[in-house]
Amino acid sequence: MNSISNDLESWLWGAACSIRGEIDAPKFKDFILPMIFIKRISDVFNDELHGLDADKEQAELLANVDHSLVRFYIPKGYRWSDILSKTGNLGEFLTDVTRKIARENPDLEGVIDTTDYNQSISGQRTISDDSLRALVQQLNKKKLGINDVDPDILGRAYEYLLRKFAEGSGQSAGEFYTPTEVAKLVSYLVEPREDDHVYDPACGTGGLLIQSNTRFKSLNNNDSANKPKYYGQEINPGTYAMAKMNAIIHDMEINISLGDTFRNPAFRLNNGELMKFDKVIANPMWNQKFDQSMYENDPFNRFIFGYPTSNSADFGWIQHMYSSLKDNGKLAVILDTGSVSRGSGSEGNSREKEIRKKFVDNDLIESVILLPENLFYNTSSPGVIIIINKNKRHKDEILMINASQLFEKRRPKNYIPDNKVEQIYNIYSNWKEEDGISKIIDKDDIIKSDYNLSPSRFISKNDDEEIIPIKDIINEIKNIEIERKNNDKTLNNILKSLGYEGYEDE
DSSP states (O other): OOSOOHHHHHHHHHHHHHHBTTBOGGGHHHHHHHHHHHHHHHHHHHHHHHHSSSOHHHHHHHHHHOGGGSSSOOOTTSSHHHHHHOOSOHHHHHHHHHHHHHHHSGGGTTTTSOOOTTOEETTEESSOHHHHHHHHHHHTTSOOSTTTSOTTHHHHHHHHHHHHHTTTTTOOGGGGOOOHHHHHHHHHHHOOOTTOEEEETTOTTSHHHHHHHHHHHHHTTTOOSSOOEEEEEESOHHHHHHHHHHHHHTTOOEEEEESOTTTSOSOBOTTSOBOOEEEEEEOOOTTOOOOHHHHHTOTTOOOTTOOOOTTOOHHHHHHHHHHTEEEEEEEEEEEEGGGGTTTTTOSSOOHHHHHHHHHHHTTOEEEEEEOOSSOSTTOSSOEEEEEEETTOSSTTEEEEEEOTTOOBOOSSSOBOOHHHHHHHHHHHHHTOOBTTTEEEEEHHHHHHTTTOOOHHHHSOSTTOOOOOOHHHHHHHHHHHHHHHHHHHHHHHHHHHHTTOOOOOOO
C-alpha cells in the first residue's frame, strides 16, 4: 500500500480534530503518535494473550510470571481498557501509563515516556482532559492488533500528520522524514544482502532502514537466517524516540544511537576508529552549516578530499559516509540538486567542486538520479540521489538518470508511484540508456563539463536548458564571499610577515 486508506485518513483526521485549537498543529504528532503506539502494543498484547494455550485467567498468570511470552508486557491497571474507563485526571494518568509501561519494558525507556500529557504552561493545561478523552475515544475506534493493520501504521500516521499539519507552518519536521517512495527507491538501489551491515548516520524516523529491511525480506522470502544488521544515529531526541517506535512496530532490531554524528559518531571500534559498513544510506539535512574548526579538527580523518564550506555540509556528509564504507561498500545519499553542480562553470576556486573532482577522478561515483520536485515535506525543491560505489561494475562511467517527470501530481506533495520506482531501478540495475531519461556518461565528459554532475545537464526534457535554482545561486555567492574573506586574510598575513602594515577588510 503506497498511500494511507480513506478509513485510516479519516481516523487520523478525527484524532487531530480532538486536540485541535489547544496546541499548534505541527505538535499534534507529539501527542497522537505515542498514543497510537500504546494502542498498538496494547492490542497486540491482547492478541498474544489469546494466542497462549490457556484460558484468559491462566494466560494472565503465565504472562505475569514470564514476560518473554509477549513482545511487551502491559501491567494490570495500565492497559488500554483502564485508559478508556478513566474519568478524572486523565492527563496525569496517561503520563503514568507511559512511564509504567516503559519501566516494565526497558526497551521502551526514553521512547514512549517522554511526552507529558499533564503539562501546563503558566498554570494552563496544554491539552485539557476533555480533549484527551476525545482523543482516546477516537483512537479506540480502530483495532490495531497483529492481523488488523499493516506494521507500517505508525510510519503512515507520521507521514499523514506531517503532510497535513506541518507543511507551510515554518516547522522543520520534514527534515527528519523521507517520503516512503523515495526510501523505497534507495532500498532498491543499495539492495541489502545477507550478513550486510547497513548504516544511516542521519536516520530520522528510521524510514530508510525500515525500507531496506522490507526490500531484503522481499528478496529472501522473509526466511533468511543471516539477516542484515541495521545501525542508525539521530540527533533529535523526539525523532530518535519515533525511530525506536517505528523499529519496534516493524519487529526490527536496529541499533539506534542518540547523538551528533558529525561531532560524536556513535559506531566505533575498540581502537576508536569508525566502524565500517557494507551499505550506507542517508537523507541528511541539506546545506547544513558547520564551523570550519569542526572539519579542521576532526579526529577521525574523515574529510580526506577537502573541507566543505561553512555554508553547506553536503560533502561533509558524503565524506563521513564514504569513511564509514567497507572496501567493497556502496552508499546512496539524498541531497539537494546544488550539491552536484555548485562551483562548476565559474571562475575561481570552489571547495565543493574540488571535492566532487576527487570523487570523479578516483572513479567512485556510479550514478546520479534527479528526483521530481515537490516530494519532500520541508521543501518544494527537487533532490538528487548520489550513488558512490567502491566496487563499480562499469569503470570510468557514470549513469545519469533524469527522473524529474516520473511522478504523479498530488496534494500537497507529488508522489513517485511503484511502477516508476521499478522503472528507475531497472535502468540502474541494467545500466541502460532510455531516451529522455537516462544516459551513460564517460568520465572524460564529466571533466569537460567542469565536474558538473547534474543529470539535467546531460538529459534535458523537451530541449529545456538547465536552470540553476535561485537558492543555489545564493549559496554560490555566499561561498564566493567566504573564499574572498579567506583570501584577504591570507594576503593580509603575508603582507604583515613582510613588514608591511597590511590592510583590514572593511
